[in-house]
Amino acid sequence: MLFGIGSFLLIVALGLRLTFGRYLNHLKEDQKKLSAEALKGYFNWLGGWGKSYLKLSRWDKSLDYFISWGQKSYRSWTVWIFYALALSYLYLSLSGIFFAWFISRGLFGFPLLLHVACGGLFAVSLMAVLFLRARIYLPLSGGEGSKGAPEVAPDFYCLALNRYLPRIYFQAASFWLFVLAGFFLILSTLGSMLPYFNFPAQILFFNLHRWSAVISILAAMLALDVIIVKPGQAG
Amino acid sequence: MKRSSLKPEQSPARRLTWKKLGQVIIYAVCSFLFIFVTLQVSSRLAAKDDKRPQEKTEAExxxxxxxxxxxxxxxxxxxxxxxxxxxxVKQIPWTRSQISPLHRVPLMDEFNEQIVPAAPSAWPLSTRYSCAPCHEYETISQGLHFNLKKRPAVDRPSEPWVLVDDKTGVQLPISYANFPGLWKPDQIGLSDWQLVSLFGRNLNGGGPGEPGEKEVTADSRWSVSGRLEINCFGCHNGSPLQDHSEWVKQVMRENFRWAATAASGLGEVKGMASRLPSTWDIIDGPNPDDHEWAVVPEVKYDQTLFDSQNNALLNLNYQPDDSRCLACHSVTARKAETKAAVERDVHALAGLKCVDCHRNDLSHQMVRGFQGEKTAIPGIKQDSLTCAGCHLGEKPEKGGEGYAGFLGAPRPAHRGIPKVHFERLACTVCHSGLMPEKEPQEIYTSRANRLGIFGKANWTADYPLIIEPVFVREEDNKIYPERMMWPAFWAEKKGKELSPVAAQTVLEISPGIFEVKETVASLLNCLYPLAEEGFDPAVLISNFLFEPNVDGSLDVHRVKLNKKADEGKFLLMQKKGSEVKLLLTAFNPDEATAEMEDRILNVLNALKLQKPAKEPVLAVGKVIYRLEEGYLQKEEIEQKELKEGKEGEAVLPAPGWLEDNTVRPLFDDFWLKTLVELGDSGELLTEEQITLGLKRLSEANPAREFCYVASGQVFSLDKDGKLKAGQHPAARAVSWPLAHNVRPAQQALGKNSCTDCHSLNSKVFFGKIEAPGPLKTRVREERLSSDLMKTGSFFQWIFGLTFAVRPALKLVLAGCLLVIGLILAVVILRVTGKVSKIADEAAQKENRR
Structure with a gap:
């Protein structure tokens, strides 16, 4: 119950914040304020944006963008590692969240089998991506804009402070948060499989796995916003 | 463009400010909290309300x-x-002492008169009046073991009574409880009298044993047998003289009112109420004219067990010994050949008694000890007496303060077992019953198979056939290990329903079809005069040797023959231990001794008694011996099949029947065929017998439709009169959860690894369950364990497959974890270095100032 409500609120809240940020990017500088007018405009925009995904062409476009971003960011065959990470993670997060929110029994049956299999792929691809991309997000490095990606993205507008913050901070935060959550996801999976931990430890691993998954999803959402999708685009 | 010019009608008060947004958030959070708390409180209240009426048990x-x-x-x-x-209210309050007193009490008879043990024809004791001054009989009579008719239906199923008839292949589960597949006694026309007569051996009295005046049926003989009162001694008597076998024998003799006295060892009971006329009453007293057959039961008390005031000295235990419980609740694997091979319950080995967990107060509502038991027992917390109650105690599962459960029960670690196992499986799945094998094992239970009754006869019955362990998902979505049996009975089709037909009806309509073993046994018994001293007659058919047993049926032995036996032929043998030889040796009728002729005469007389309508003969070549007005007559007969010995040659004699001046074999071809087909398989009936039985039933009742149910199938006749099999809910298996014997943790499933259950050849998921039954047939219900668990066999196969690669997955995950962990450590160190560098620079800057 707590997990269901907590994870739902966190994911929805971050989703709204990030999409609101994207909406603000469409506005002029003097309009970038939190106001009733901006909110109304935002919800209209959000409705239109959501509606656009009812068309298959929009999905095609998004997929093309995602593929081309991968090709731009990862050299040669290494892009397949990124695709493997993305695909496995997509299934892991969707199956995990769906069963946690809507099925009282939780994940079971064939979806669980696939979840475990994807978990292995996710662990390996995360490790590989870490090798490929970690130096970009190390402290003092320039982030996607400086080394990894050819384009320099504008900074991230913070509503609360009413100022722009360096995008690289958010990129690094999302990346390392995703890695850290992935670390705990793998740890809790492995821990529950080993015959060394008793029942309370199993409960701990279970909860650790669930909350790490939520953190991971939040980090992935942030990464999608600050790393992958161009600031000017709706996504 | 200014906002005011864009929306002139919007007043400043309607503008969104941080303060307003904050208020909105606070309102939203408060509303959410209010709804959440309301829902929680209401759901808990609703849960309590739901629980209350269910918890209101029969006792309450x-x-x-x-x-x-x-x-x-x-x-x-x-x-x-x-x-x-x-x-x-006749209850002596508990003195707070933990010892049970020696009971020096007067014994009362059923008229509440004190028993004088020295009296020549003393009456049996009545527990209703002997125990009642101190222990409220009516309260006790509502207990689990006595109040069978009104037991709360909220309980989970337990072992039913099984009505068995070996001759017609009936094994029908009966219970007063309302669970699918169980037949209520009144549904099959069983009166209290019949139920007690059939199952009284394992009834502890009370309930159907003490029917009210309205419940007395015309067929009953309660006035002769007396009521079967609650046998308090059956459980509580600490005397080594207490004898369950004696109880059974007395019940079988219809000595109901004498049974408790005889079984307690307080007195010896002779006589059989079953032989007395229905008009006899206890006040009539003994029958002076009959001291041999219809002897009125009489008690001869052991006066050494009484004091000078005629008070009995009784060693009664508050906590009955395990042996008292096991008299009715033993379960043994059929393949266990000796008592030494039988494993005991780990709790018993640890020194616990059955009643340490299965507790009760005066109400005798016993704790059954399963999770979620709804029968409330005053003063006892049932939840604390379940597996989890004892082994987890009060300590929270997620850690924290708390004490362990009863008697220092060890707290299980269950290392490496995912929590779904505790949500979906009962503890007993891994810890109780026989170790799963490729197929469930056949077992004997005391109540079903009459274990623990000792005497000259072998009381243990092969039927009903019950198997364990079978893992079944129950309504609460949990999987339990269970014992299972498939009903077998003759039935009439009434629309979509099946209504059992009494075995006696089937036997009466189909003479000569079902009692094959009994008939052959009785004929073999007639041949005793021909057997040598110490030898028993037997018959060799094909490669099976059949010999009569004490139950009036046949024991079967498979024998190795040098050459293939002639089909449809038999050979009369005699057997003593492992020594087997021909019953009749060749002799020349012209030289027969007087002793030989005397033996032949005895045999023919015995055969005549068995089959009065037939004429028994003993054929020796063309010569036959026959009875002529009680005397042995020797004459010649013309029959091609009979071999004639040459002049003066000895010929092998053969007993038979003379029909139309032709000697017919002693045993009918149908019997021989049936016996060979059944062989030593343990089954009771052949498909041919079922076909013939159904034909006879249909001929006798042309307007009605009959069938035979066995092994999960319904057998009936098609238009051509051939046997066909079908499905029906009434043919489905009946199962009930098992709890004992509990195996220690070291022998629990999963002890070795997950592959104890999750593997491609898992005995737990892919154990083949083939419905056993009395009918020898290839058409049986066959299922995999995973079907009964509703887990899907394909899924479990795939899941089992993953465990083959799981070690590799663990290695990969461990490797990834190590690498990612190292990189994260480097990053953390680097960030720490960066932060300390910034701090140093700031400090230097400060110093410079």
């Missing part, structure tokens, strides 16, 4: 009824009556 209902009745009495009769009522 009775208690409340009593209270109401008492209140009514008090209201109508006044305060003096109230005082009287309170005095009527």
């Amino acid at each position: 209902k009775i208690e409340s009824e009593k209270t109401k009745a008492q209140k009514r009495n008090v209201e109508t009769k006044g305060i003096i009556e109230k005082i009287t009522l309170e005095e009527e």
Whole structure:
């Protein structure tokens, strides 16, 4: 119950914040304020944006963008590692969240089998991506804009402070948060499989796995916003 | 463009400010909290409300009824009556001592008169009056073991009574409880009298043994046998003289009112009420004219067990010994050949008694000890007496303060077992019953197969066939290990329903079809005069040797023959231990001795007694011996099949039947065929017998449709009169959860690894369950364990497959974890370095200032 409500609120809240940020990017500088007018405009925009995904062409476009971003960011065959990470993670997060929110029994049956299999792929691809991309997000490095990606993205507008913050901070935060959550996801999976931990430890691993998954999803959402999708685009 | 010009009608008060947004958030959070708390509180209240009526058990209902009745009495009769009522509650309050006193008490008979043990024809004791002065009989009679008819239906199923008839292949589960597949006694026309006569051996008295006047049926003989009162001694007697076998024998003799006295060892009971006329009553006393057959039961008390005041000296235990419970609750694997091979329950080995967990108060509502038991027992917390109650105690599962459960029960670690196992499986799945094998094992239970009754006869019955362990998902979505049996019975089709037909009806309509073993046994018994001293007659058919047993049926031995036996032929043999030889040796009828002719005469007389309508003969070549007005007559007969010995040559004699001046074999071809087909398989009937039985039933009742149910199938006749099999809910298996014997943790499933259950050849998921039954047939219900668990066999196969690669997955995950962990450590160190560098720079800057 707590997990269901907590994870739902966190994911929805971050989703709204990030999409609101994207909406603000469409506005002029003097309009970038939190106001009733901006909110109304935002919800209209959000409705239109959501509606656009009812068309298959929009999905095609998004997929093309995602593929081309991968090709731009990862050299040669290494892009397949990124695709493997993305695909496995997509299934892991969707199956995990769906069963946690809507099925009282939780994940079971064939979806669980696939979840475990994807978990292995996710662990390996995360490790590989870490090798490929970690130096970009190390402290003092320039982030996607400086080394990894050819384009320099504008900074991230913070509503609360009413100022722009360096995008690289958010990129690094999302990346390392995703890695850290992935670390705990793998740890809790492995821990529950080993015959060394008793029942309370199993409960701990279970909860650790669930909350790490939520953190991971939040980090992935942030990464999608600050790393992958161009600031000017709706996504 | 200014906002005011864009929306002139919007007043400043309607503008969104941080303050307003904050208020909105606070309102939203408060609303959410209010809804959340309301929902939680209401759901808990609803849960409590749901629980209350279910928890109101039979005992509580009775208690409340009593209270109401008492209140009514008090209201109508006044305060003096109230005082009287309170005095009527016959309970000695607990003295707070933990010892049980020696009971030096007068024994009372059923007329509440004190028994004088030295009296020549003393009456049997009555527990209703002997125990009642101190222990409220009516309260006890509502207990689990006695109040069978009104037991609360909220309980989970337990082992049913099984009505067995070996001759017609019947094994029908019977219970007063309302669970699918179980037949209520009144549904199959069983009166209290019949039920007690059939199953009284394992009834502890009370309930159907003490029917009210309205429940007495015309067929009953209660006035002769007396009521089967609650046998308090059966459980509580600490005397080594207490004898369950004696109880059974007395019940079988219809000596109901004498059974408790005889079984307790207080007195010896002779005579059989079953042989007395229905008009006899206990006040009639003994029959002076018959001292041999219809002897009235009589008690001869052991006077050494009484004091000079005629008080009995009774060693009664508050906590019955395990042996008392096991008299009716033993379960043994059929493949266990000796008592030494039988494993005991780990709790018993640890020194616990059955009643340490299965507790009760005066109400005798016993704790059954399963999770979620709904029968409330005053003063006892059932939840604390379940597996989890004892082994987890009060300590929270997620850690924290708390004490362990009863008697220092070890707290299980269950290392490496995912929590779904505790949500979906009962503890007993891994810890109880026989170790799963490729197929469930056949077992004997005391109640079903008459274990623990000792005497000259072998009381243990092969039927009903019950198997364990079978893992079944129950309504609560949990999987339990269970014992299972498939009903077998003759039935009439009434629309979509099946209505059992009494075995006696089937036997009467189909003479000569079903009692094959019994008939052959009785004929073999007639041949005893021909057997040598110490030898028993037997018959060799094909490669099976059949010999009569004490139950009037046949024991079967498979024998190795040098050459293939002639089909449809038999050879009369005699057997002593492992020595087997021909019953009749060749002899020349012209030289037969007087002794030989005397033996032949005895045999023919015995055969005549068995089959009065037939004429028994002994053929020796063309010569036959026959009975002529009670005398042995020797004459010649013309029959091609009979071999004639040459002049003076000895010929092998053969007993048979003379029909139309032709000697027919002793045993009918149908019998031989049936016996060979059944062989030593353990089954009771052939498909041919079923076909013939159904034909006879249809011929006798042309307008009605009959069938035979066995092994999960319904067998009936098609238009051509051939046997066909079909499905019906009434043919489905009946199962009930098992709890014992509990195996220690070291022998629990999963002890070795997950592959104890999750593997491609898992005995737990892919154990093949083939419905056993009395009918020898290839058409049986066959299922995999995973089907009964509703887990899907394909899924479990795939899941089992993953465990083959799981070690590799663990290695990969461990490797990834190590690498990612190292990189994260480097990053953390680097960030720490960066932060300390910034701090240093700031400090230097400060110093420079």
